[in-house]
Amino acid sequence: MAAQDVAVLAEHTHGHGNGRDDNIQPIPDQNEQLLNSRSLQVPPEANKKKKRGKKATALRGPTALPRNRGTEYFADPPMTPDEAAEEKLEIYAQCLPFEERIQSCIRRFRARRRLQGDQVRFFDEYLFLGGIDTQGNAFSGLDTNDLKDLTPAQRREITVTDTVHGTCEADDRFYNGDNEHWSVDFTGVAAGFFSTSLSQLTGFEPKMTDTLIGLVENFLRYVLLHEVCPEYKENVESALQICGQAREEWPALNELRANLPGCFNLAATELFSSVAASDWSFLSFSRPADFDPKTAFLAVCALRGETSTLEQFMNGHVEALKEHTCTLEVTRLERPSTLIRDKFCALRIEGSDYNIEAVGKVFFKPAVIEDGWETPSISISPQDTDIWVYLEDSLLVSIWPKTKMDITLVELNTGIWFIKTISRIVPSFYTFLPQQMMRHYKQPRDDDRPAPSVNDPTADRERNQ
Numbered sequence: 001m002a003a004q005d006v007a008v009l010a011e012h013t014h015g016h017g018n019g020r021d022d023n024i025q026p027i028p029d030q031n032e033q034l035l036n037s038r039s040l041q042v043p044p045e046a047n048k049k050k051k052r053g054k055k056a057t058a059l060r061g062p063t064a065l066p067r068n069r070g071t072e073y074f075a076d077p078p079m080t081p082d083e084a085a086e087e088k089l090e091i092y093a094q095c096l097p098f099e100e101r102i103q104s105c106i107r108r109f110r111a112r113r114r115l116q117g118d119q120v121r122f123f124d125e126y127l128f129l130g131g132i133d134t135q136g137n138a139f140s141g142l143d144t145n146d147l148k149d150l151t152p153a154q155r156r157e158i159t160v161t162d163t164v165h166g167t168c169e170a171d172d173r174f175y176n177g178d179n180e181h182w183s184v185d186f187t188g189v190a191a192g193f194f195s196t197s198l199s200q201l202t203g204f205e206p207k208m209t210d211t212l213i214g215l216v217e218n219f220l221r222y223v224l225l226h227e228v229c230p231e232y233k234e235n236v237e238s239a240l241q242i243c244g245q246a247r248e249e250w251p252a253l254n255e256l257r258a259n260l261p262g263c264f265n266l267a268a269t270e271l272f273s274s275v276a277a278s279d280w281s282f283l284s285f286s287r288p289a290d291f292d293p294k295t296a297f298l299a300v301c302a303l304r305g306e307t308s309t310l311e312q313f314m315n316g317h318v319e320a321l322k323e324h325t326c327t328l329e330v331t332r333l334e335r336p337s338t339l340i341r342d343k344f345c346a347l348r349i350e351g352s353d354y355n356i357e358a359v360g361k362v363f364f365k366p367a368v369i370e371d372g373w374e375t376p377s378i379s380i381s382p383q384d385t386d387i388w389v390y391l392e393d394s395l396l397v398s399i400w401p402k403t404k405m406d407i408t409l410v411e412l413n414t415g416i417w418f419i420k421t422i423s424r425i426v427p428s429f430y431t432f433l434p435q436q437m438m439r440h441y442k443q444p445r446d447d448d449r450p451a452p453s454v455n456d457p458t459a460d461r462e463r464n465q
Helices: 003-013 030-040 045-061 083-093 098-113 120-130 152-159 186-202 207-226 230-259 264-274 293-303 305-314 336-348 434-438 459-464
Strands: 320-334 359-366 388-393 404-412 418-426
Touching: 045 230, 083 098, 098 120, 098 207, 120 186, 120 207, 120 434, 186 207, 186 230, 186 434, 207 230, 230 336, 230 418, 264 293, 264 404, 293 305, 293 336, 388 418
Parallel strands: none
Antiparallel strands: 320 359, 320 404, 359 388, 404 418
């Protein structure tokens, strides 16, 4: 029967009650019957796939996430009451030593997060700086047949390699529970990791940098969420603050490097000091096309009230008094006031479209940047402990108090200091961990071979052969 006939018959059977004939029944179309039969029948292959899918999900555990979930944006699967009780009363029980609890935490975090690619490399480096052994595997000799009855999550957890040593007999490169030489410091490890390893592992590439910092943040939140070590809760929260500082300060410092030295310091360097090609390593700094060092220097001195310097400059008496290469720490910043900014904005130089930016002050004190090398410190005289220099306001916004610099300063005989070059800048949270020096350390061992001597200079060589 055609589709049009079905429509007409349906309209007739649902008409007015008086005209309805109960003996008339709609004749189903053969195509409609075929369609209904197909919709009710499911091929055997589909049933098999569906059953196999349910079986796999069950084997993966009651709180398993879908296999296709991402590794960058994720949330922990919900725990069953039994799993929550197991964590609180067994895995992270407060009666257990810290070493045992944090080891379980690291292993479970790595297994549940399914770290891949660069994430594995980042996490291994983070754990190493924290004194965690990521090389040993206590289950390296375990037969794969013994693991077949475990869920994939349990299998990943039992085969991870991270080990937290709790005895003094452990490898000297790693944490061994010795409170005299080791301390539990989540904040210090995060600061040291972001201070040195971040640049080496990512080259400050934005996406990789965000991945690295996010990985540490996720681990620290995992520690807090599962109450692994509540006795160190404040320390873990402080480490999370370091993560936020790293996200903010490193990009700003990289931008600062690109914009240094600033026009005032460049002008002073060209006027009163020799400029070598190696003085400035900030190759991205673009010198203004119509830049005149004399005009820039005198304009800043005039608008900042340096009348003594202006008078002596006109008489030709301004000269460099001394030069220091040292390490300084930023103590405070003094941004230019609204009045000073208005003065710089109103400044017009005849015959030039070049605008001189308002400058503020950066105050320093002597400091040390630890890096594992024995570097002789060149200190400045005691009366110069509160040094300050002029710096453009656009550069001041990229500096934080406690930022440290390896810097070369020049002092004029009028009392003005200016920056000649900066070889290194580190963020306010910079921390050098001694663990950095243990990377290639080897345990000493007894050797019964005779050492070379005057009587037998080839003793050691013959033994090696």
